[in-house]
Amino acid sequence: MTLWTHYHTPSSLAEAHALLQSYAGRARVIAGGTDLLLDIRHGHLTPPEALIDITKIPEMCSLIQEGDDLVIGAGVTHTRIVTDALIAARATCLVESCGVVGGPQVRNVGTLGGNVAHALPAGDGTTSLVALDAWADVIVRDERRWLPIRELFLGPGQSLLDPTRDLLVRFRIPLAQEREGSAFKRIMRPQGVALPILGCAAWVRLDSSGERCEDIRLCIGPVDRVPVRAEQVEAAVRGQPIDPATVDAAVAAGRTSLSPRTSKYRATASYRQEMIDVLLRRVLPLAAERARTGQAVPEGVGME
Amino acid sequence: MSLLKVTVNGQTVEKDIPESRTLAQFLRLDLGLTGTKIGCEEAECGICTVLVDGVPVDSCLYPAFKAQGAAITTIEGLAQNGTLHPLQRAFIEHGAVQCGFCTPGVIMTAKALLEQNPNPTDHDIKVALKDTYCRCTGYTSIFNAIHSAASELRGEGPLPWKRVETVGPLSAVGQPVAPPESVDKVTGRARFTDDYVFPGMLIGRTLRSAYPHARIRRIDTAKARALPGVRAVLTHEDVPGDNIHGLIYDDWPVLAADKVRYMGDAVAIVAADDADTAERALGLIEVDYEPLPVVYGPEYANTPEAPLVHEDWPTGNLLKHIKVRHGDVEQGFAEADVIIERTYRTPTIEHMFMEPECAIGVPAGYDAEHPKLTIYVGSQIPYEDRRQTARALGLPEDQIRVRGTLIGGGFGGKEDIAGQIHVGLLAQKTGRPVKMLYTRQESLLFHPKRHATVIRIKTGARRDGTLTAVQAELYGDGGAYASLSDKVMTRATTHATGPYVVPNAKIDCYVMYTNNPPSGAFRGFGVTQSAFAVEQNMDLVAEAIGMDPVEFRRKNAQRVGATTATGQLLRESVGLLETLERVDRDMRGGTPGSFRWGWREGNKAYGWGIACAYKNTGLGGGAIDRSVAEVEVFEDSSAEVRTSSADMGQGLTAVLAQVTAEELGLPVARVRVLLSDTDLTPDGGPTTASRQTYVSGNAARHAAITMRDALRAVVAERLSVAPDELVFENGRVRANGTAVELGEAVRWMREEGREARARYQYDAPATQPLGTGGDMHFAFSYATQAALVEVDLETGAVRVVKVIASNDVGRAINPRTLEGQVEGGISMGLGNALTEEYIIENGVPWSTLFARYKIPSIKHTPEIVSHIVEEPTADGPFGAKGVGEITSINTTPAIANAVYHATGVRVFCNPIDQDALLRALKAGAAEVHTTWHDVR
């Protein structure tokens, strides 16, 4: 079956934008194609007339440190993120989440931008970007601007971006400073589709004593129609010493504030509820440990 | 059309191609580089992997123009100047090539790994190959091959193949010979059906049913026929012969006429100039259906309110009631101190051979090579294909030639007709060759699968551990058509006592017609399902009487002199106890006193589980079990052995070459094997029931002996020596001092006006039908497996750490391909236990994507220890009996028993659901009766 008719590989944002406009809704942006082409192949999307490949646009593929921030092009592949020493050391959760997407062949072409634009409530890369409080550089309705990443998501598979005309260009994430650390883990089942039962990313900043949590950002999903922060869990940890009692409090807050649902052939609500406990107990201490020591070795890459 | 400029395997290529091409299409269709295989087109299976600028990608969903300017490396580019790459050599040497369909992708993925990491650990290999699947090997040999190639590339030399211990190897038999087609399989030269292209070839497609159960009121093909590029649209009205086919019962329409009975039913077929046109034509066929209530499962099918799937079947939805009666079960249970009765459920399981079905029909008289209608297909039963095609086309059988191509895995799933008849019809109609390749999704929808079963089993034993009785009731989901249901469920029934002495047994099996995909043959042939129930019930009884599970099995194990529940006296070749002892010794390790079945470490629980199994070799039950083979010897001292038996990766070609070489005193490399061509090779019968090593092995062996005796007489006369002084050795015939080349003897024979060719029809020892007592089978293979599992007590996730297997195979004719069967069988059993289930929702399959049906990946590979037991069977070739199925049957119950020992929770349904297991653990429940399809 022919999945598309024309294939364009623009070399600048302007060119990509102009191409999209000229096709007036009949073209789609493609990065790695690992979500898009399957959607077309499985009939969720009618074959577009043209695909506009954004992966040869320099801005989309750049990885640049700007002071204490990192700017990541939307067209950067999971593999590049996973093998980047700076991200491993200072945005560890992102390596851990991009490191579990598919297998090497998928990570070699699949992009962070595609993961975000696909807008699943628990896209692995997305979960970590939310915990890292990333901002996105987008061209929406012909206007270019920076948005907090969470503002992109409207519902499952739906984002602010119109995939026939808008572009996601870059992400900006703060790199971990002294006493900051992050971690990501997920729970899978060996049967059925490779969507996480639950994923969890945490970013933690300790106070100057290195004992209390000064600030925390936590993303657990899927627990809602869009990726969300677990704010009540954060509140249970913020300002507290990182110790078993606080983790218990976080778990208790998770139990009362988060209500994951049963999804067919994936997980029962009660199992997911248990997994919130498990993930919090695994992720929080790990993120805090990384913040305390300033050392981070990504875990689970390529295997979970 | 646009210009694509790339380098492919070092050569610059510039070609005008449609912008819609994927990289795989560009390679296969535009460049003819068919070494790159397609297994799913979902970016899931990884076997289409090629390297783009050194980076492995799934070429099936990689737009060709994404590769503009890049350097592409495919499997064809690996060997340099005819010298194999170390990876290619290592894959052959370590037995990592079975059907070979995954091999190009696996090797390319491994190549990318070794380029980045010259000394990878097992973990590194798992990460790199996690999404590159192989259904045959079970991956152990792939690890070994990659380590070996890495070592060679580092300049440290290749690693030797890990030899298993077997009894005295002969010059060819007992040697780890690589199947002759292995080199083609590692270089990409091997041709599977989809790799054949004929001039003027059309593309065929099938319109499948829109409902699981419906009456067809009207089919209108006018619009489809009017579409430019469409060459034929056929419905049931266009079937010139009988519109019916089937393996045992003829109940399956070639094209649905009045009714559809499952979602895979073929309603119309189309041949068009290209795939897109064919696809569009399908959309233009109008079918007016009247949907009927759906018979969604076997228990419902047996109720009075269920509608009939086949209105004219004399027993309604009951396809067959199978009975085993032995002794007096009432009496047996009265003698029992302990009785355990439980219900077990096993789901529909999919073969997931890596190569989806493909068939090509070339019409009679199309060119010089095709005077007859010729069907190219990778099939397990070429002569059956010919019979069924001839019947539907209304042609005499000898006007059809079935040419078997390489088979990219079968496991029982390529015994039924797929596209064979349809391409025959379309080719005859259009006068042009027609190729019909099923997509993975169509394959999943269409072909017969492993029966889902519900098994209630009641086991009684005395306190001293003696089994007194087994009573069982099995319901099998036969699906919409009979296929091999009768035979498969008969095996499930007759093996429902397990390999034990059970003096009293009463077993009833009901195979039901439903509106689910048909069920048929699948490695294990019904015994996989009953073993899941039997072996868990054995553990429950052992626990109830306070006996060690091994001791309990030892006490009841079949031995020579025992009688099976079907009344068969076992006179020889019962290696069960030996397999049990070997596994037990290994499992308990050096200090048996400290052995524990289960223990905990932190948040992990560990447990061992054990299970035994037996499996018949051959068709049995009174069927004539015949194979014919032909051996020809040539003047260059080479030989060819011919039979229509299928090698779907299990290594039959090697076995046939070995037995022939052994008897003719030839080096194995001098024996060619020609399989599965109904014009050139005699009928070897179906490749099923673990029978070919035995039956075709015997036919080849006897043909070779006949050939040798004829040559012996000729040479004896010429050299004036007594015939029995002549020795056939190393390609020569030798007698005290003088020797001649075998080819010379052939010349002498020809001078006498005789062909150096012998044909032998081998009939296996006669068997008796079920219910008549006597020998239902001529041989049984036996096995014991122990599995060590780790259960994550926080998540419920189950991991198989280690499997110790011991198989009694009679004789290890080829220890390397045998190990491949052991490792691959365990992997399949592990999938059956943990990852696989084909889900059907009210007759509508849900599992119609590779992504929705997980087979074990390399990351699931446990450590495997294999012990070979060789209790020869008198009539087997060199003592050999079946291997293909026995290796896979008891893995699942061993894992289930292990999970119980680890956690105290027994799981009565597979695959084991971590969600349900964890909830049971939290709730303190001792039993799980649901699985992941219940998560809704």
Ligand SMILES: Cc1cc2nc3c(=O)[nH]c(=O)nc-3n(C[C@H](O)[C@H](O)[C@H](O)COP(=O)(O)OP(=O)(O)OC[C@H]3O[C@@H](n4cnc5c(N)ncnc54)[C@H](O)[C@@H]3O)c2cc1C
């Ligand atoms: C076998 C397999 C396993 C997978 N496993 C996982 C997993 O474990 N976890 C997970 O999260 N995902 C998984 N995925 C999904 C997928 O690989 C990821 O979401 C990936 O990051 C998508 O990126 P892509 O570049 O391939 O996106 P594409 O498919 O190219 O695009 C996805 C969508 O985003 C749009 N888009 C892409 N880039 C842009 C842009 N720059 N601007 C505007 N719109 C854009 C496209 O139009 C499309 O709608 C898996 C996929 C496969 C095939």
Ligand code: FES
């Ligand atoms: S991943 Fe490409 S064919 Fe399966």
Ligand code: FES
């Ligand atoms: S050898 Fe790997 S799928 Fe057959």
